Amino acid sequence: MKGWQAHAQAVERLLASYGRLAPGDRIRLAKKTSNLFRPRQSNDSAGLDVSGLDGVIAIDVDTWTADVQGMCTYEQLVAETLPLGLMPMVVPQLRTITLGGAVTGLGIESTSFRNGLPHESVLEMDVLTGAGHVVTASSDGAHADLFEAFPNSYGSLGYATRLKISLERVPAYVTLRHVQVADSAAAVKAIEVIAETGEWHGERVDGLDGTAFSPDEIYLTLASFTDVEQPVSDYTGMDVYYRSIQRRETDALTIHDYIWRWDTDWFWCSGAFGAQIPWVRRVWPAKWRRSDVYHRLVGLDEKVGIVKVLDRLKRVPGRERVIQDIEVPLDRLPEFLQWFDAEVGMRPVWLCPLRTTRPWPVYPLAPGHTYVNVGFWGTVEVPAGTPAGTVNRRIEAAVHELGGHKSLYSEAFYDQETFDQMYGGEVLAAVRGRYDPEARLSTLYEKAVTNS
Known part of the structure; x- marks a missing residue:
């Protein structure tokens, strides 16, 4: 873990890099990786120094909370919480999504039917604003307006340097039931029951997602967390997880492998690179069967x-x-x-x-x-x-x-008017007016639509 002193030093470097920007320069992060799939503004100017803001600061096993830096990936976060029998309330599917990114950009996973989205387990956060100040925002503090508007703002209101989040206790194993339903209407009825009761046919459901292969081939995968030791499957090797959904009614994974079950093959998208062809899979190094590698291959193809x-x-x-x-x-x-x-x-x-x-x-x-x-x-x-x-x-x-x-x-x-109606344009404008009065940050519309 990073510790509080290392975190304080990283924040000092961040603020120093802000101070080196020319007055009026747009603010961006010096960040090479991304899970975005939209054009990113080209900018030759130096970005903010986020080095050292990529780890876990502290975990409190008594209160089931963690203080985490904004650039910490969920892969790193989970690696430190699971040995303590804890995990974030919602862990997005891909390893290199950062905690700050999931909160400002929204994340989702199979526990979202009971735990909501990642920002809903945030207790407080430190945010670098467009004005160059680091403020601590929570739901009932002096900066509650920033706390409320931050989810889905995609950096248009600032960047989280630290987030204090709630964790939940988890056991070592997960049992899975792949329930085939007749059609989408039947899927709706089943989801409604599980969302209301947390159960399906008398068995607890801790995680819920689905895969629709065709209009008449839809499966709901019901996950139950358990301490019962049992044989488990491994989908990091030759077997492909999403294909198992069609072939198995039940399955079991470690909690670690359940969290990352979709990452190895980027759901099913690794097939576009031949990574699901048996002979290709045998020679494709396991360490490169990851979502971030496939993402880089997409970027390479866009260039060549x-x-x-x-x-x-x-x-x-x-x-x-x-x-x-x-x-x-x-x-x-x-x-x-x-x-x-x-x-x-x-x-x-x-x-x-x-x-x-x-x-x-x-x-x-x-x-x-x-x-x-x-x-x-x-x-x-x-x-x-x-x-x-x-x-x-x-x-x-x-x-x-x-x-x-x-x-x-x-x-x-979207056009500007429709976009503002759908994504809280008036709220964003008011919060930006308070925390970024000189418009050093791009607006959400500029980031998401015009790339300007």
Whole structure:
């Protein structure tokens, strides 16, 4: 663990780097890695020095809390909490997502149907504001307005240097039930029961997500945390986790491997790189079967254009990248999936139910109501000459009509007025006016839509 002295020194370096910026310069982090899938503003100016802000400061096993630096990855955080029998209330699926990133950009996972989103287990946080001050924000302190608006602000209100979070006690093992349901309507009924009772046919459910391979092949995966020692599967080797869902009714994993079950193959997206072909998988080093490696390969292709060359050889007229996570109210899920199959046609899709514990202005979901996150990641063929973003724009319109929202880690095309209505524009403007009066930080609309 870093300890408090090392943390204080890292914050001093951060503030010193802020002081070296020229007056009026836009503020950004000197951060090389990202889990974003939207254009990032090119900027040759020096960024803020975040070195030393990437670890766990302290863990309190009596109060089940941890003080964690903003650039700490969940991989590092979990590595330090699990030996103590603890884990964050929600651990996003990918190892290199940072705690600060999950809070300011929203994260989700199978415990979200009972624990909400990662920001809902934050007790307080230190934030570097656009004005260059580090303030401590909590739900009932002098900076409660910043605390409330920070989730889903994507750095437009500042950067978290420290977050104090609640943890939960967890045992060593997880048993899984892959329950096949008849269709999306049956999935809705099952999710509703589990969200309300925390059980399915009398057995406790600690984690809940789903995989929809086709309209009539949908599975809900029910996870129960347990201390019962038992044989476990290993999906870091030749076996691929998402394929096991179709082949096994029950399964068991260590709690560690359950947390990272989706990371090894980036859900199912590793197939695009051949990593699920047996002979390729044998020679592909295990240490490189990770989401961040696949993400870098995507970035490399964007620079060299391998897929574009192959598309020309295969005479593919055009292609659009469709990488999105959206949330719709539970009862509108069948309607969205029916529309999605007809208009987009990508499968599988990931289903993750969630409930928020109270209203959050920049991502306004009704507390106590169940929503379903639908994740779909890949590309679709489009006719030659199709305007950029055509498919994604249709998805945005459909989600909006169904009373849902979409995450902003990927490309967005909303007009300013619609965007502000959906993502708390008035609240953001008021908080920015207090903490970034000289507009040193990009606005959320600039970050998410215009990349300016």
